[in-house]
Amino acid sequence: MTAKFAEYIVDRPHRLAMPIGIYAGLEITGATVRQAITNVDAQAKAALALHEKLDTAVLLTGMDLSVEAEAFGSQIRISDNEVPTVINRLVKSPEEIKALPIPKVGSGRTPVYLEAARRLADVGRKQGVPVLGGMIGPFSLAGRLFGVSEALELSATDPQTLVALLEKVTPFLIDYALAFRQAGAAGVIMAEPAAGLLSPRGLGNFSAPYVKHIVDAVQTVDFSIVLHNCGAKLVHLPKVLESGAEIYHFGAPMDLSAALKAVNGKVILGGNLDPTAVFYSGTPETVRAQATALLDAAQPYSKFFMSSGCDLPPGTPVENIQAFLATVSAYSNH
Secondary structure: OOOHHHHHHHOOOOOOEOOOOOHHHHHHHOOOHHHHHHOHHHHHHHHHHHHHHHOOOOEEOOOOOOHHHHHHOOEEEOOOOOOOEEEOOOOOOHHHHHHOOOOOOOOOOHHHHHHHHHHHHHHHHHHOOOEEEEEEOHHHHHHHHHOHHHHHHHHHHOHHHHHHHHHHHHHHHHHHHHHHHHOOOOEEEEEOHHHHHOOHHHHHHHOHHHHHHHHHHHOEOOEEEEEEEOOOOHHHHHHHHOOOOOEEEEOOOOOHHHHHHHHOOOOEEEEEEOHHHHHHOOOHHHHHHHHHHHHHHHOOOOOEEEEEOOOOOOOOOHHHHHHHHHHHHHHHHO
16 A cells, blocks of 8 residues: 555656755754754744745655654753764663663653644645654664664674664654654654664664564554665665665665666655755755756656755755755756
8 A cells, every 4th residue: 555655756747856854944044953953933934934935845844863862861962053963872781771761752852843743734734745754763773872883883793782772762763753643744754874884684684674663563554654874875775675664765875776776666765965065065056967967867767756865964055955946847847
């Protein structure tokens, strides 16, 4: 059974363009990153300002991969102009993992993102525009709690301890995704970037099965998991697909032409213009050139949507996003 958001992508008269990220909206509203990640009014206004200026086809909550770790108790560094980051390791041993309590949804800043989704969904229903929440994936959350390099080492030296941590974080992520569904979102973009640092076998053991648990628990005809991995390469693709999502979103390392050929229309793929090199540091001219090249490569495939390969950094020029959207629109109409 095809989910409604998947149908929204594929059944459109023109190819969907979905740049990831709302921080560029802060250039319009004048709010800071700190305000956007801690205050629902600032976040919703930034998302809506960007939507109203650019007539975007999807409404997004903020992408903040520190929220879930903070709910577990991690320390977070927050600033006015940069995305928040996790500082220090929360757990360092099997004993600490065993004692780690699973938080309730509503802990930390999770209500900011859920309420933003609810407010955006109210707008989206009136306009026929779907809303996607943002959340982290299981291996990436484990890496933020235990340390990314340490989690990668565990995958080789002590897989049982890593499994114990993954079994702690996955139930919370299921509940968080369900809360986005309850808030009226059409789905979530689940960011699993750290899994791209694993070997294909490691990804198949320590990411895909746990993502699949989440997919099986929350994905319905009315709610989609868009699995994002900005580190995955073509060699990872078969194991990534074991996650069971209907929609996948990749970053610049993925050879999308080869990936589209490999999946042969069985799932929907999206991506993968570099958010920094193309959108943040580029010009409207270079954005148009890069977007056109990707459109040419993807031309034979209907189950593909155009996107930035990851979250657009704060300070991304709005005119570059405009150039991207205009290029996709013009290409679809020629």
